[in-house]
Amino acid sequence: MPGNPLWGWLGPLLVAVFGGILRFTGLGRPNAVMFDETYYAKDAWALINHGVERASLGTVKDPVADRMIIQGNTDFLVKCTPPEADPCPLYVAHPPLGKWMIGLGEQFFGMTPYGWRFAGAVVGVLSILILARVARRMTRSTLLGCLAGLLLAVDGLHYVLSRTALLDIFLMFWVLAGFACLVADRDWARGRLADWYETSPLSDQGPWLGLRPWRIAAGLCLGAACAVKWSGIFFLIAFAVMSLVWDAGARRAIGLRRPYLGVVNRDLTGVLSALALLPALTYIASWAGWFASSLGWGRNWAQATSQGPGFFVFDSLRSWLSYHFQVLSFHTGLSEGHTYQSTPWTWPILSRPVAFHYQTPGTGCGADECAEAVLGVGTPVIWYGGLAALIAMVAWYVATRDWRAGAVLLGYAAGWLPWFYYALADNRTMYLFYAIAMVPFMILALTMAAGLIVGRADAAPNRRALGAAVVGAFTLLALVNFWWLHPVLAAEVIPHSQWWARMLFRSWA
Template sequence: MPGNVLWGWLGPLLVAVFGGILRFTDLGRPHAVVFDETYYIKDAWALIHHGVERASLGTRDDPVADRMLLSGNTDFLVTCTPPDADPCPLYVAHPPLGKWMIGIGEQIFGMNPYGWRFAGALVGVLSILILARVARRMTRSTLLGCLAGLLLSIEGLHLVLSRTALLDIFLMFWVLAGFACLVVDRDRARSRLVDWYESSPLNDQGPGLGLRPWRLAAGLCLGAACAVKWSGIFFLIGFAVMSLLWDAGARRAVGLREPYRGALGKDLTPVLLAMGLLPALTYMVSWAGWFASPLGWGRNWAQATSQGPAYFVFDSIRSWVSYHLQVLGFHTGLADPHPYQSEPWSWPLLLRPVAFFYETPTTTCGTDSCAQAVLGVGTPVIWYGGLAALLAMIVWYVATRDWRAGAVVASYVIGWLPWFYYAVSDNRTMYLFYAITMTPFMILALTLAAGLIIGRADAAPNRRALGASVVGAFTLLALINFGWLYPVLVAEVIPHSQWWMRMLFRSWA
């Protein structure tokens, strides 16, 4: 990596601090249970205290229970519904890891809006740091890495999800972390291959590349993504294929005659272990509370413990698989209409965001009519600029086969394309915030495009100055656009007329 090592860390850290200020300032505002927080904050509390979600939270979507929580009353969380329904098993439709993470914040800071939003804000900040570092690695430029982190800091949808206790910010975090690990692994593997090429007798397929800890780390991260939401499996499969293709490309780059056979023969088994077995184990470990407790849905504890240790293991796994089949049936049949649902084709255009929160408070805002809102929408300048950058990446990849352009476009498509299948086949209920996993790769596309616009270090100074001016102007526009939307992203109390002015389309209202 060229450049100053100190600034290679200090620059991204400063950008992450800026993003942290945006995310942690007044994190407890609004003092309300926002959108689907009503489910996850109570499930998280139950996981921390019981190891499994409990039907004591049959009040999960009950406004009365939400008001009790906001007043500091948590007594109902330990009461079954109905009272004699012990051990209170509760059916839930998502794996537990994201809720475990939310629960850590609740355990540290209490069962209040700040406590249940803390973990989301923290991983939001960490994702800014990771993106800045991975962009620096991909571009070999600290400045461009910091640009990527800055754009994610002021991306509206990322900000909103970082400030709410929903699962999608955790899914995005683990997906991005897995991608970053694979990019580092790519560099390390190519370095090993070059060392072999320079010091060993040549053959047609090349060597095995030994232990690859960064690929193992990627497997852990992507297994964790699946343990937050099942849609992480799309990235797990896609990134495994991508990593294998990178290995074949590296073998071809050093001139081996059979690079693809070498990749399949020498790299396929390690890929299956790192990106298959390890994620599966990671996913299963996230269910440790369910395996260890008699209180989980479908656990059949008495049956499992009736015939010795071997039968306990067999029956526990059988019950666990049965539970997953129930969840699969739920997801494939989820087609209940919702006023804020949207089709995946509309997500890049930000046509139908989700109103996470809206009230007309009685507090003064300078007029008789006030509004307080949290609108789950992206920063339009970044999203529309990102569309142009993604198109540029497609052209760049076709023209040059640059791996960075291909990786960014492929990762964006992995996060987007599967939802079209569900839209067509199942008419599934979907929302704009599902696109949060696409957002880091959209910003990487913008960053790579910015590098092309600025030009190489050996380009003419006037050329670079003009390019830097264009990139700087775009960044300034993004900052202005974000600042304009900020009040309706973080629930500031503003005049209703000001809220209305910030609705870019009528479909936003």
């Protein structure tokens, strides 16, 4: 890795601090529940207090929660057993890890908007740092790494979800962290193979590389992604295959005569352990509160404890799997229309974002009609530039088979293409913010394209100067575009005419 190691960390950290200032400034604004915060803030609070999601039927004695939070998540509440039970069992449609993370902020800062948004802001900032570092590793350029982090910092959708207690920002974080670990594992494994090549006689298949700490870390992260939302499984499968392909390429690169057989005999067991067994154990561990509690939905505690320890384990697993089949049935039947729903093929052009919050305050903007809005939309300059960059990645991969272009395209596809099936086969209700898991890979595509535009270090100075000017102009446009949209991303009170001026399409309103 060329360049100054100090700046390799200091540059990305400075970009992350910039993103943190943006996200934590006014984090508690608006002082209201936004969109699906009405579910996850409640569920997180219940997890912290009970170990499982519960719905309270009583009055919550909190000045904010009293009116906003807590008479129960009635959309999913089916029954209480006995009817007068308080709190009563709550059926929920997503695994618990993301809500546990939201709950940590509530534990420290209380059941307030700042409290339930705190964890999302933290992982939003950390994702900026991770993306900057993984882009630096992939491009071997600190400057390009910082560019990737900066573009993520000023993407509108990432900004809004970092300041909202929804699960998708946590899904994106764990997916990105898992991807970053696998990129580091690729370098680590190639280094081990190079050392072996220099000191050992060449063989047909090559060596077993031993325990691979970065691959193990990737398994933990991708298991955590599945423990936030089930859609993490698409990334887990895609990245496991990608890692095996990288191993085969590494063995072929040093001249092994049977590299693919070497992958099967030397690497496959490790991949299955790190990227199948370990994620499964991580997912199960995220349900520890449900297993340890008698209060969870479908827990059947009295039945499970009616006999010995062996029956307890068997019956607990049976109840847990039955709960999962209920959730699967819920998701496959989720086709009820919604004002802000959209289809996945429209996500890249931002045609139908979600209005997380909209109010018309009577005063505070110096005009007769005011608006206070949070619109979950990406920064158009970044997203439309990202489309062009992704097309360039397709051409680059076809022409050169560059592993970086392939990895970026695979990550983007894993976050996007599966939703086509659900839209066409199940008519699933979906929203633009589901695309947040694709955003880091779109920005990596932009970063790779920027590297191609600037050119290699040995290119002609005039050519590099022109390329740098183009990339700099694009970055400046992205910053200006984010600044222009910021009032409708951060719930600033502005004249209604100014809110309307920021609606790029009528479908945004």
